[in-house]
Amino acid sequence: MLLNFDRLGWWKLVLIGITLLTTAFLLLPILFIAALSFGSSQWLIFPPPAWTLRWYQELLEDPRWLDSAWTSFRIAIIVTVLSVLLGLVTSFGLNRGRFLFREALKALFLTPMILPVVVLAVALYAFFLQIGLNGTLTGFVISHLVLALPFSILSITNALEGFDKSIEDAAVLCGASPFEAKIRVTLPAISHGVFSAAIFSFLTSWDEVVVAIFMASPTLQTLPVKVWSTLRQDLTPVVAAASTLLILLTVLLMVLVAIVRKGLKS
Amino acid sequence: MVSQTETGSGRPYSPAQVRRLTDFDLTLPALGLLILFFVLPVAMLLTRSVTEPVPGLGNYAELLGSSTYLRIFANTFIVSGLVTLVSLLIGFPVAWALAIMPNRAASIVFAILLLSMWTNLLARTYAWMVLLQRTGVINKMLLGMGLIDTPLPLVNNLTGVTIGMTYIMLPFIILPLYGVIRKIDPAILQAAALCGANRWQSLVRVLLPLAMPGMAAGALMVFVMSLGYFVTPALLGGTSNMMLAELIAQFVQSLVNWGMGGAAALVLLVVTLALYAVQLRFFGTNRMGGR
Known part of the structure; x- marks a missing residue:
């Protein structure tokens, strides 16, 4: 057995x-x-000879680390908002539409998710060099949006597929406008999908390295790019401190997701 | 009133009335974004592979005719194959255990799987860079136990890449496999036992064949993802075992050779798409893996 x-x-x-x-x-x-990250050894000896907060202090006192984290955060928030809004509109079209090539269109929307990121990175790098978007916030946002949108569309269409449209129709029959019915009836019902779309979009942008390495300029770089360029030089414990903060963020997001899921169930 | 809800077909367009938004129209903003910033740039890059520096297939001849580049292709396949194999060997027993474990224990394992999957890729790669270095914990432990006399070279080589990538890919094979094994009816295994099959026979002739579609789909998924990986091989691998994604980046960033970069990108794209086609053909539209 x-x-x-x-x-x-x-x-x-x-x-x-x-x-x-x-x-x-x-x-x-x-x-x-x-x-x-709390060990005193510069050479990352384990177990550490003593404990210290020195690496966190170095991390938080270095404006380059703070700037890159702030840049990452701004980009990720803008990407999240755009990705969820665009994902909502697109998913409604895909879910409700009965037009030709719907499945092909759906597949096209998901392609950026499965193609090797390095190809998109190099292609956008070349394109942005030509139109002057390289090293700009807009360039970062656009490229991360292309990567985040598939996750948003996937989460929201999944939620829409599990939603019975006749409830929305009933609201319209009761006098709501089609738009009002979507906002006040359908949206609350698919909120779990919208929530996952937001979380996935945020993480996609916040953690993205490959495209960011190409997009970055000396004056504008995201946190992963800062980690990457530091790691290319040496294995300083400051990166351990930065990594630990990133891990902490992951745990917080996981707890948040668990709480929201539980809240939605009950 | 029902006619006011969107049916998708829309009314025939007449200039006198304002055309109502159809469902297709709703997909246009995203479609525009994708065509302008995904389809067009990729097409432009691929075009440069046959136009720069001179029109023709010279870049491809160079790429496929040089032993240096062929070694990189071979290495990309070897690393991806090795990672897939190791992930499968570890992933199958874990997915099996997860499928039949008491729920509470399983949920702890799931939480750790998710934590590992969601943790920043660079943070995870950094951890292995530190663990595997010459003076790292693993070498120290092996030295301390007297298993080795001199530190092993564990990083900047095939071993480092394989360990680091397997670490990243494991959840992507465990989760879909878990789903497949979970769906197998235990009564089938019970029937095998009743018919006199011992445990090995049940495993080899019943459980493994039933889990095979999940294993094949998961393995293909991990293999394809590994082929295009950039960050982990670049940080944990050595110069002698470069992978294809690194080659593309090098052509573009250090050598500013867009023709060769485009050609290498096309090779990676073609291999990836071909393998996805195999996946679609044999395993349906099964989407595997997570984010």
């Missing part, structure tokens, strides 16, 4: 062993970086 946990015999121990090792493999590097 291979699919019954209690009747696997000693195989059960093997499976549990492999799962434990894999879980440790996935978790330990993350904990390790968090621990090292």
Whole structure:
């Protein structure tokens, strides 16, 4: 009985062993970086000889780190708003429309998600050099929007597919305008999809490295670009401090998602 | 009133009345964005591969005729294949265990999978750069246990890339495989046992074949994602085992050779799309993986 946990015999121990090792493999590097960020060793010796907050201090006192984090944040927020709005409009069209090539259009909208990012990065870099958008906030926003939009469309169309349109029609029958019905009836019903669209869009932009490496200029760079260019030089513990803050943000977002999901269920 | 809701077809256009927005119109802003900033730039890049520096297929002849570049292609396939194989070997037992574990234990493993997936890629790669370096924890542990006398070169080579990429790809294989195994009816395995199959026979002749579509789809997905990876190979790999994405970046950034960059990008695109076509053909429109 291979699919019954209690009747696997000693195989059960093997499976549990492999799962434990894999879980440790996935978790330990993350904990390790968090621990090292408080270690005093410049050379990242583990276990650290002493504990310190020095790397956080260096991180937070360096305007280049702060500037890049602020740039990343601004870009990610603008991308999130645009991606959700555009995703909503597009998803309504795709979900409700009965036009020719609908499936092909849907596939086209999802392509940026599956193509190698480096190809898009190089292509946009060349294009933006020609039209003067390279190294600008607009350039960053456009390129991240192209990458984030598929996730937004995917989340919202999924939510729309699970929504019974006759409820919206009922609201219209009761006197609401079609637009009002969409805003006041459909939107609340698909809010979980809109929420995932926002989270995914934010993370796509905030964590994006490859396109950003090409878009960045000496005066405008995002946090991942700053981490990247620092890592190309040396493995300074300041990066461990930055990474730990990024991991903390991930945990916060995961908790937020869990809370919202729970709230939506009840 | 119902006629006021959008039916998608729209009324025939007549100049006298204002044309109502159809559903297709709603997709136009996103379509415009994609054509202007995705389709057009990629097409322009690919065009440069046959026009620069001189019109013709010279760039492709150079790319496919030089042993340096062929080694990079081979290396890209070797790394991706190795990562896929290792992910599959580890991922299958884990997905299997997850599918039958008590819920509470499984949800802890899931939380760790998600945490790892959502953690910034550079942070994860940095962790492995530190762990695997000559004076890193892993070498120290091996030295301390007396297993080795001198530190092993674990980073800036194939070992480093494989470990770092497997770390990133594991969730992408475990999650879809879990879904497939979860859907298998335990009664089938029970029937196998009743018919006298021992555990090995049940595994090899029942469970593995039933999980095969998920394994193949997940493996293909990981393989394709690995082919185009840039950041992790660039940081954990060495100069002697460069991958295709790094080559493209190098052509464009350091050598400013758009013709060769475009040609290499086309090779990567063609291979990626061909493998996706295989995926669609054999596994339907199954979307795998996460973000």
